[in-house]
Amino acid sequence: MADNQELLLQQIKEQGELVRKLKAAKESSEKVKEEVAKLLALKSQLTPEDAAPQKFTLKTPKGTRDYNPQQMTIRNDVLEKIITVFKRHGAECIDTPVFELKEVLTGKYGEDSKLIYDLKDQGGEILSLRYDLTVPLARYLAMSKINTLKRYHIAKVYRRDNPAMTRGRYREFYQCDFDIAGQYDLMVPDAECLKVVSEILDALKIGDYVLKVNHRRLLDGMFEACGVPADNFRATCSTVDKLDKSPWEEVRTEMINEKGVSPEAADRIGEYVRLNGGTELAEKLLKDEKLSKTKAAVEGLEGIKLLLHYCELLGIKDKILFDLSLARGLDYYTGVIYEAVLTQPIKVGNEEQTVGSIAGGGRYDNLVGMFDSKNKQVPCVGVSIGVERIFSVMEARVAAGDMRVRTSDVEVYVASAQKNFLDERMKICAELWNAGIKTEQSYKKNPKMLNQLQHCEETGIPLAVVLGDSELKRGVVKIRNIASREENEIPREKLVEELIARIAALNTNMNGNK
Amino acid sequence: MADNQELLLQQIKEQGELVRKLKAAKESSEKVKEEVAKLLALKSQLTPEDAAPQKFTLKTPKGTRDYNPQQMTIRNDVLEKIITVFKRHGAECIDTPVFELKEVLTGKYGEDSKLIYDLKDQGGEILSLRYDLTVPLARYLAMSKINTLKRYHIAKVYRRDNPAMTRGRYREFYQCDFDIAGQYDLMVPDAECLKVVSEILDALKIGDYVLKVNHRRLLDGMFEACGVPADNFRATCSTVDKLDKSPWEEVRTEMINEKGVSPEAADRIGEYVRLNGGTELAEKLLKDEKLSKTKAAVEGLEGIKLLLHYCELLGIKDKILFDLSLARGLDYYTGVIYEAVLTQPIKVGNEEQTVGSIAGGGRYDNLVGMFDSKNKQVPCVGVSIGVERIFSVMEARVAAGDMRVRTSDVEVYVASAQKNFLDERMKICAELWNAGIKTEQSYKKNPKMLNQLQHCEETGIPLAVVLGDSELKRGVVKIRNIASREENEIPREKLVEELIARIAALNTNMNGNK
Structure with missing residues (x-):
């Protein structure tokens, strides 16, 4: 907007205010008309662009959204619970840029590479928005020559999907x-990654779940034993991955028609992927005629057995299901793979929502080496918590009235029933802020008492300090409990002390009722 | 990377391991040679790209960096202190997408628009990375038709500068x-925004500071009174903004040569922008012959007087300096403008760093209206904390050894001096995690005692549980205080209870020593 247009807008605003004032004061219609004419003259100077400054549809980019205070409160509460678990396991925190050199992302995501957001060429560097946090982690480890790290990373990623x-x-x-x-x-x-997921899902109280595990080496061995050519393993694997959404018959057809797997091989695969169980299943498969002859399958099965043993020691074996149909979409897994699935639909109001997979991950031992000039490997294993699904479950619960959230933590509202108390309110607010008390007041000089109390009720502020002439003259102030509407007089100099005691009592009550 | 190449890499890895094992076992050189030949044959199948997978320079995009655990710890500590103040004032939290429709950003940043990052056209939508958090806030308010909001927003923004x-x-x-x-x-x-800034700078203990204030209406009035044409106000204002870095003579020259201000007008401006003070200066200027005749200047001066009065009530008047040279670069301010400046260089090790401006902001009453089809205004005022400057001061202090940070919160390390204790360690870890104790152990089956204790010392873990055969047989475990190296035997079943008591005692000591 040009500078003079901005000034013009300011003049229009002022002139508008003047007209309103004159009308309110019931000035002579002649006088009002005169000023209205001036206002119209000013408005006529506006270019059409300024008169209608908003010419495009006001929206966020496709597939994105703002998070309002309620959504952010839900999100921050969920993340706080998750971070508590990460820290309990000694994880450190890192962050990486939102974009990477495009080459860093190239060749890591298979077919999904087409979903990557590219930036315009910015003076020689070709950049893309990150697609996940795993490839940036691998790039970070290789670039910083770090061999050991236990880290968590919470950040936004970008996929140009049609979700x-x-x-x-x-x-x-x-x-x-x-x-x-x-x-x-x-x-x-x-095994610790599985323990971390189970602690998180327990902390979130999101419902019953099962932690499915499988092993990429077992899948490779299984494909080999069933007669799938080696260069067809990954493609077949990504077809098996669809078993959580499609019936076997459809998956079989895709294998045969699109992945070039023979009908006989597909049928043999079909026998295996129906299997799930625990240690006894791994034992049984180790004796399976075909699998026991395949090095990769034996390695995978021995791995699963060991994993289940450790899960027993960690006290989570009852949550684990060894499931041969679990495949995971991403190319880079090399060992164990996991997926946490909610076993019950979630109740939201009177409806039930099927959530399904809520965390996933696995071992990827070759990814860091892809960034190292000498192909030096740093083996990695990890898990990704499906926080967006968790957020939307919580949002739905709030929307259905099953859950309440307070978007601010204010403990005390400083109010006044009478006019000209702004100065006094300000002094008290400063005193409370300096004492660390979460405090608010109206930004209006002379707010109405009803509006002030309504604000407390609507936003869940538990206490109000109510100022009045007669009380101040007697050296006291009133404290009002918003819920009970009870009011007590307190000596002015004891106000901070009394409020701190009352807030502590409220917090104890709340925690006791949880 | 093609699927078969990935398998090939796996085979090379396995064959390499086999060769190493044979060599370690001192197998016959014939046998070793045979397997080495197989390894070389496998390697020869690699395409050049896979043999040297890393062909581009491994780096983050220009002007960006990773945050390592130490940097993230510093960053999270600083932000936690800041968020505590925001919440004390009842602020809610929001988030917006990292990119906006390009049109949203167009025409908001004046000359700096050239620094905006554009994305490639993604199927019709032209997107840009956000340049600040103020314009997205205004877009959010207009789009959601929100008339009142007190919010904080902490997120990354993007400017293609050469910083x-x-x-x-x-x-x-x-x-x-x-x-x-x-x-x-x-x-x-x-006035509350200034109180917020002062509480934050006090909480961060970053040194002495002054909160400079000025008013855009006063600047406009001053330019008018000095004879600058109205359509030249903004350009002249952005030149005045350079006074914090350049002497008056240079600024004067730029005004005359580049902004078309007459030498006489420039000299008159020069008289004013040298002035700073408190309420008495505002009073004096209200009687100034030229300014008192200019409506905008009077409005600005009355505003400053009122602001200073409120700052006195809030107990921060001694921190405030009314400074006529403060101009702020951005176009969209319409009222009060602020800037917090550290008055002393910061001591880092044996050196001193000049930090300067560390927060800034002001009132922008017309920005939301630019997004509304009916030009409906939502007046706003706000402040931005220069957290990157604060982070780099803290990082420098850590680097100079003036400050220490722990990047993980682990309280207890579960160690063993003897072999084959992994199962027992795992059981104890699970028990401690389930009790909410921040616990770590080695991921090796048989780690060396020295390495385990070294890890505790390096990462600041205060307590270790040390397992041994003889103790376990007697139903006890040892707890070691890492700092004092003192060890005590505790009945196995009292372990959790005892650790919780010790951690509580350590935390009390630490807080007492602060």
Whole structure:
């Protein structure tokens, strides 16, 4: 907007105020007309662009959304619970830029590479928005020559998909990852990742769940034993991955028609992927005629056995299901793979929502080496918590009235029933802020008592300090409990002390009622 | 990477391991040679790209950086202190997408618009990365038809500048904003913003500071009184803004040569912008022959007087300096403007760093209206905390050894001096995690005692549980205080209870020593 246009807008605003004042004061219609004419003259100077400054549809980009205070409160509460678990396991926090050199992302996501957002060429560098937090982690480890790290990373990632936004899926969304990098003994960090997921889902109280596990080496061995050519393993694997959404018959057809798997091989695969169980299943498969002859399958099955043993020691074996149909979409997994699935639909109001997969991950031992000039590997294993699904469940619960959230933490509202108390209110606010008390007041000079109390009720502020002439003269103030409407007089100099005691009592009550 | 190449890499890895094992076992050189030949044959199948997978320079995009655990710890500590103040004042939290429709940003930043990052056209939508958090806030208010909001927003913004990265300036950086939107009484929310800044700078203990204030209407009135044409106000204002970095003579020259201000007008401006003080200066200027005849100047001066009065009530008047040279770069300010400046260089190790401006903001009453089809205004005032500058001061202090940070919160390490204790360690870890104790162990089956204790010392873990055969047989475990190296035997079943008591005692000591 040009400078003089901005000034013009200011003049129009002032002239408008003047006209309103004159009308309110019931000035002579002649006088009002005169000023209205001036206003119209000013408005006529506006270019059409300024008169209608908003010419495009006001919206956020496709597939994105704003998070309002209620959504942010839900999101921050969920993340706080998750971070508590990450920190309990000693994880450190890192962050990486929102964009990477395009080459860093190239060749990491298979078919999904087409979903990557590219930036315009910015003076020689070709940049893309990050697609996940795993590839940036691998780039970070290789670039910083770090061999061991246990880190969490919570940040937004970008996928130019056509997501079903009604189901809580967006093009910009939060990922929340926990990974352990380092050359360690088999399945020890892998088992801890499952423990972390189970602690998180328990803390979130989101319902019953099962932690499905499988092993990429077992899948490879299974494909080999069933007669799938080696260069067809990944493609077949990504077809198996669809079993959580499609029936076997459809998956079989895709294998045969699109992935070039023979009908006989597909049928053999079909026998295996129906299997799930625990240690006894791994034992049984180790004796399976075909699998026991395949090195990869034996390695995978031994791995699963060890993982289940560690899960027993960690006290989570009853949550684990060894499931041969679990495949995971991403190319880069090399060992154990996991997925946490809610076993019950979630109740929201009077309806039930099927949520399904709520966390996933696995071992990827070759990804860091792809960034190292000498192909030096840093083995990694990790898990990603599906926080967006968790957020949308919580949002739906709030919308259905099953859950309440307060979007601010204010404890005390400083109010006055009478006019000209702004100065006094300000002094008291400053005193309370300086004492660390979360305090608010009206930004109006002479707010109405009813509006002030309504604000407290609507936003859940538990206490109000109510100022009045007669009380101040007697050296007292009133404290009002908003819920009970009870009011007590307190000596002015004891106000801070008394409020701190009352807030502590309220917090104790709240925690006691949880 | 093609699927078969990935398998090939796996085979090479396995074959390499086999060769190493044979060599370690001192197998016959014939046998070793045979397997080495197989390894070389496998390697020869690699395409050049896979043999040297890393062909581009491994780096983050220009002007960006990763945040390592130490930097993130510093960052999270600083932000936690800031958020505590925001919440004390009842602010709610929002978030917006990292990119906006380009039209949303167009025409808001004046000359700096060239620094905006554009994305590639993604199927019809032209998108840009956000340049600040103020314009997205205004878009959000207009789009959601919200008339009142007190919110904070902490997120990364993007400016394709050529920043001096050594001085802590980047193309991707955090902004941390607090704003109050709503039609309220003059200067009431404006004064609270200054109180918020002063509470934050006090909490951060970053050194002495002054809160400079000025008023855009006073600047406009001053330019008018000095004879600058109205359509030249903004350009002249942005030249005055350079006074914090350049001497008056240079600014004067730019005014005359580049902004078309007459030498006489420039000299008159020069007289005013040298002035700073308190209420008495505002009083004096209200009697100034030229200014007192200019409506805008009087409005600005009356505003400053009222602001200073409120600052006195809020107990921060000694921090405020009314400074006529303060102009602020952005076009959209319409009323009060602020800037917090550290008055002393900061001591870092044996050196001193000049930090300067550390927060800034002001009132912008016309920005939301620019997004509304009926030009409906939502007056706003806010402040942005220069968190990147604060981060880099803290980072420098850590680097100089003036400050220590722990990047993980682990309280207890579960160790063993003997072999084959992994199962027992795992059980104890699970028990401690379930009790909410922040616990770690080695991911190795048989770690060396020295390495385990070293890890505790390096990362500041205060307590270790040390497992041994003889103790376990007697039903006890040892707890070791890492700092004092003192060890005590505790009955196995009292372990959790005892650790919780010790952690509580350590925390009390630490807080007592602060």
